[in-house]
Structure formats: C-alpha cells, structure tokens
Amino acid sequence: MSTPLEPSPPRLVRVVLVEDHDMVAEAIGLALAQTAHIQVVARAGSIASALADAGRLKPDVVLLDRRLPDGDGISAIGPLMVAAEGVRVLLLTGEATALVATRVAEAGGAGLVLKSGRLQDLESAVHQVADGGMVFPPSLLTGVLDRLTGRKGFSGSKLTARERETLLLLAEGASTEQISERLGVARNTARNHIQHVLDKLGARSKLEAVAIARTEGMVD
Structure with missing residues (x-):
C-alpha cells in the first residue's frame, strides 16, 4: 500500500515593493518580512526605480502603489511586465472603484488590494497572484465585468x-x-x-x- 504524498510547501514568492512614502513602505515591508514564503527583494519609490529593479531582479510579484512621484502606477503595469517577463503586478491603493479595477485589468494587472486591508489579506493576495490568480474585491467584480464587456462605459x-x-x-x-x-x-x-x-x-x-x-x- 503506497504512502499518501504530503502536499508540497508553498514556494518562495519574491516581491518588489513600490511605495514612495517611507513609513508606509517600512510598515508593509516589515509585515511581509514576517510572513512565511514571501521575500521582499527590493523597495522602490518611483516608477523608474521599479522598472530598474524589476528588470534586474525578475521578481514574481510587484506590489505597486497607485500614486507615485513620476506617474500613475496603473500606467506602469505594462512596462513592468515587459521589464520582467512573467511578473505579476498587484496594485496597492487607498481607495478602489470599479473604474480603477477595470483599468488595472485592462492594463494586464493581476488585481488590487486596499492599504486599509488586513495583513492576512495582503499575504493571501500576493500568493494568489504569484500562482496565476486574480485578486479583486468582490464588491467591485460586477462593475469590472460590466465595463470590460461594454455594458457600462465611462x-x-x-x-x-x-x-x-x-x-x-x-x-x-x-x-x-x-x-x-x-x-x-x-x-x-x-x-x-x-x-x-x-x-x-x-x-x-x-x-x-x-x-x-x-x-x-x-x-x-
């Protein structure tokens, strides 16, 4: 009789954190550092730095603030995916709407998480997108689908x-x-x-x- 195989442990997810507010970046970085199987390999404070870090380090996930000194984070999703092939981009935002979520999806982003959310939610979101999933607040999904399918324009x-x-x-x-x-x-x-x-x-x-x-x- 064969012995059941034990499930393999979650793989290490390498993350580049992009946040221009030092205190916020420090708090998120420290929180993620304490979670299992997530490693913050770099912190960037601008889109330009994020592109350089992503191209150099080839992370699994870029956790990207929406408002950065050199532009809107959503506009950086495409360039980041070019800089690091296969990278998944997760937008970090203070407030989410169906329009914002739609723009993230249209740009090729893997989802968004709220800065006000729990650490467990952020950790789960990082692992989900690293495994190929999408993460959007359930309350926004209907609006996202409406806009993506053309049922509601903006x-x-x-x-x-x-x-x-x-x-x-x-x-x-x-x-x-x-x-x-x-x-x-x-x-x-x-x-x-x-x-x-x-x-x-x-x-x-x-x-x-x-x-x-x-x-x-x-x-x-």
Missing part, C-alpha cells in the same frame, strides 16, 4: 495617456503654467490638453472635470 476611456496625466495634475490643483512645466510642454499645448479633458468629460470648468473624475474613480 468617460475616462476617451482620454489619452497625456490627458490622463493632465487630469491628475488638475486634481492636485496645478495651474496651467504648472501643468506646462510638469509635462514639459508649451503653455498653449497644456491649455489644449486641459480643454480636451474638459470636452471629453463633458465639463464646463476644471473643478467640474475633477469632480466628474472623482465620481468615476479616475482620481483619488
């Missing part, structure tokens, strides 16, 4: 990447001149980007555009 889908950047800067309260400087474009070009954002969102002012964007989860 204004943000009309914006170009540069217009999304412009919208994020508007949400931060940046002026036209500041947007021009931050994007590295002429003032008239910045004005055009702003006007395109307003037109596509159906807004009559910058404040209204930001209000619409917040309602749809395009900005925090």
Whole structure:
C-alpha cells in the first residue's frame, strides 16, 4: 500500500515593493518580512526605480502603489511586465472603484488590494497572484465585468495617456503654467490638453472635470 504524498510547501514568492512614502513602505515591508514564503527583494519609490529593479531582479510579484512621484502606477503595469517577463503586478491603493479595477485589468494587472486591508489579506493576495490568480474585491467584480464587456462605459476611456496625466495634475490643483512645466510642454499645448479633458468629460470648468473624475474613480 503506497504512502499518501504530503502536499508540497508553498514556494518562495519574491516581491518588489513600490511605495514612495517611507513609513508606509517600512510598515508593509516589515509585515511581509514576517510572513512565511514571501521575500521582499527590493523597495522602490518611483516608477523608474521599479522598472530598474524589476528588470534586474525578475521578481514574481510587484506590489505597486497607485500614486507615485513620476506617474500613475496603473500606467506602469505594462512596462513592468515587459521589464520582467512573467511578473505579476498587484496594485496597492487607498481607495478602489470599479473604474480603477477595470483599468488595472485592462492594463494586464493581476488585481488590487486596499492599504486599509488586513495583513492576512495582503499575504493571501500576493500568493494568489504569484500562482496565476486574480485578486479583486468582490464588491467591485460586477462593475469590472460590466465595463470590460461594454455594458457600462465611462468617460475616462476617451482620454489619452497625456490627458490622463493632465487630469491628475488638475486634481492636485496645478495651474496651467504648472501643468506646462510638469509635462514639459508649451503653455498653449497644456491649455489644449486641459480643454480636451474638459470636452471629453463633458465639463464646463476644471473643478467640474475633477469632480466628474472623482465620481468615476479616475482620481483619488
């Protein structure tokens, strides 16, 4: 009579943590360091650093903050997957909406977790995506499926990447001149980007555009 095989232990999951707030990064890093079978191999504070670390270390999972000094984390999902073939990207966010979750899925991300969640949930999510799974809050799944299948559209889908950047800067309260400087474009070009954002969102002012964007989860 053969002896039943014992289940193999979970494999070690190598993680690059991308978070620009030192205290938050330290807390998450320490928490994950205490969990079994997860190793944080690098911490990055920007998209540029994350791309360099991912390309160099080839981690299993990148735990990626949404708001970073050099851009929206969601826009970095594709480049990270190119930098480290086979890597799974898990977005770390303070607030999740169906639109945010849809953008993550469309970009090729493996899911998202809330910063306010429990450590056990984060640990479970990391292992799930490392094993090829997807992790989205159950409350958002219906909205994600509706948007992905075209049953419900959203204004943000009309914006170009540069217009999304412009919208994020508007949400931060940046002026036209500041947007021009931050994007590295002429003032008239910045004005055009702003006007395109307003037109596509159906807004009559910058404040209204930001209000619409917040309602749809395009900005925090």
